[in-house]
Structure formats: C-alpha cells, structure tokens
Amino acid sequence: MNGSRYPAFVAYLLGPLGWLYVGIAQRKNRFAVYHTVQAIGLLLFVGAMFAGWYVLAWLLSWIPVAGPTLGVMLFALVILALLVAVVLWIVGMYYALHGRMAPLPLVGRSIGRLLSD
Numbered sequence: 001m002n003g004s005r006y007p008a009f010v011a012y013l014l015g016p017l018g019w020l021y022v023g024i025a026q027r028k029n030r031f032a033v034y035h036t037v038q039a040i041g042l043l044l045f046v047g048a049m050f051a052g053w054y055v056l057a058w059l060l061s062w063i064p065v066a067g068p069t070l071g072v073m074l075f076a077l078v079i080l081a082l083l084v085a086v087v088l089w090i091v092g093m094y095y096a097l098h099g100r101m102a103p104l105p106l107v108g109r110s111i112g113r114l115l116s117d
Contacts, residue, residue: 008035008096012089015039035096038104041111042088049081 007026011018012035022029022036057071088104095102103109 004029004031005097005099007032009093011036011039012093012096031101034101038092038108038111042085045107046085049078053078
C-alpha cells in the first residue's frame with residue numbers, strides 16, 4: 001500500500017492531470033483509482049452547485065425588484081459549498097497520504113454510488 005499512496009495524492013493535487021496519470025499509468029492501483037473517483041466526484045459536486053445556482057438565479061431574475069437580489073444573495077451558498085469542497089479536498093489528500101480508503105465526509109458515499117452505477 002505504501003507505493004500506492006502517492007498516485008492517490010497526485011489525483012487530488014494535480015486535478016485533471018493527476019486523473020490522467022492514474023487512468024493511464026496506475027489503472028491497476030485500486031487505491032489510487034478510488035481516490036481519483038473521489039476527486040472527480042468532488043469537482044462534479046462543485047460544478048453542480050454552480051449550475052444549480054445559475055439556473056435558480058436566472059429563474060429568480062424574472063421576479064421584479066426582489067428576484068435579482070435574491071439570486072445574488074443565494075451566491076453565498078455557492079461560496080459556502082466551495083469552502084466545504086476545499087476542506088473535503090484537503091481531507092481527501094490526508095486520506096490518500098495516510099492510506100485510508102474511506103469516502104469523503106458529506107459527499108463521499110454519494111460519489112461512490114453515483115459513479116459506480
């Protein structure tokens with residue numbers, strides 16, 4: 001397990017370049033692939049938050065006066081989700097370096113189910 005910690009860490013550290021590295025050079029390394037899937041899922045979580053906010057803000061913009069203000073205020077939730085994602089990203093790197101094959105808190109189990117189907 002010792003040699004497989006670093007490719008898993010690289011999957012978090014380098015983002016898409018790390019994912020490519022694991023997908024090409026480390027695809028038989030189950031530990032690295034697991035953490036790569038967690039890192040990809042974390043990026044999907046952030047993207048879904050931005051997309052959801054965008055759609056909701058666009059819909060709210062049709063309400064006169066208060067709608068655009070509510071849309072901008074909801075962006076605070078996106079910032080909160082981004083801060084949570086940064087903390088989860090650091091937790092994922094910690095898990096990878098310490099050899100833990102555990103799902104990330106809050107979103108890890110959902111990521112596993114979503115990407116395993």
